[in-house]
Amino acid sequence: MTQPPSGFNLRGAVDLSALSKPAPTPGGGDAAAPQGVVVEITAETFQQAVTTSMTVPVVVDLYSSRSAASTQLSATLQQLAAGAGGKFQLARVDADANPQIAQAVGAQALPTTFAMIKGQPLPLFQGDHPAEQIQAVLDELLRVAGENGVTGTISVEEQPETPEEPEEPPLPPHLQAAYDAIETGSFDDAAAGLEAALKQNPADDEAKALLAQVELMRRLDGVDPMAALTAARDAAPGDVATQLVAADVEVSTGQAAAAYARLLAAVRSSGGDDKEAARARLVELFLLADPAEAAVLKARRDLAIALY
Structure with a gap:
């Protein structure tokens, strides 16, 4: 293990503060330091750890969920x-999801542990080690931090307690049975x-x-989304059967407004049974959205105009 050397000079460390610059806060003030003794940070929130290190030593646990040694070390560090007692903050970084941080500190292996004091990184050690050895390194780190005027603490007492989430009431039996059937792919039973x-x-x-969701899943079972959209693009708006499939695909991929517009065009371009099929499908798809959504309200108005 690499222990922080006595008389460590912060001026020689690599500046990590440019990794993630936060957006200016109203009034030009710095973002508040994160709360909590153990926090999870990303490349986007790294600046919070840098800010904290101005007053409290920050120990960064650069880990990989694929590494057993990372799992063991993380447990020890926590x-x-x-x-x-809040004398340092433990900032955990998923190196797989945030490779730029690992690259910035030159991590050669995972897990890697380094510290930050006044925004500057200080290598500590790589790999997993016994708790007593890690504690010795942390003691030395706190000594170095004190020599550089970083003697703050995380106020554990002021941490708001996370309220327990109330248990969701059980679903009515008929809805629970439908969800159970959906999970097993039994759409017909649902x-x-x-x-x-x-x-x-x-x-x-x-x-x-x-039921509208189940019917949508039944209709899309075995459908090639790209082929359906291509076929609808090449077909006339009055080719209702083709446009219905494309609208289902669009709703299932988060393009509800496009699906509504497609079916409205089919309503306007067809008559008889085809017109009714397009209208009925549009109304059914409305059930899958919040009735107060702007796209739904607009499509309902446009449908009334198209019909009358």
């Missing part, structure tokens, strides 16, 4: 941080159960919305 429930209670909006 235990030591919890027992340090649809049958929901249809039966709606016969008993036609005003069950949750069952209506879930």
Whole structure:
């Protein structure tokens, strides 16, 4: 292990502060230091750790979830941080998701542990080590931090307690049964159960919305999305069968507004059964969205105009 040398000179360290510059805060003030003894940071939030290191030593655990040594070291570091009374902050960085941080500090292996004091990195050690050896390095780090005027602490007492999330009430049996069927790919069973429930209670909006989702999944089973969109692009708006499939694909890929516009064009360009099929599909797709969404409200208005 590499221990911080006595008399460590911060001027010789590499400046990591340029890794992630935060957006200016209103009034020109710096962003507040992060709260918590153990935090998870990314390239985008790295500047928060740099800011914290101006007053509190920050130990950075550069880990990989694919590494057993990383898992063991992280557990040890978190235990030591919890027992340090806020004398340093442990900032954990997923190196797989944030390779630019690993590159910036020249990490040769994972896990790698380094510290920051006044925004400057100080190499500590690579790999996993016994807790007593790591504690010795941390003690030396705190000594060096003190020599450089970094003697603040994380105020553990002021940390807001994370409220326990209330347990969600259980779903009604018919909805739970439908979700269970969906998870196993039994769309027909899910649809049958929901249809039966709606016969008993036609005003069950949750069952209506879930049935619309099940029907969409049934229709898209085996459909090639790109082929469906290409076919619709080359077809006339009045080719309702082709446009219906393309609209389903668009809704399933988050392009609801495009699906609405496609079906409105089909309504305007067709008549008889085809017109009714396009109208009915559009109304069914509305069930999959928030009725207050601007795209839904606009499409409903446009549909009324197209029909009358």
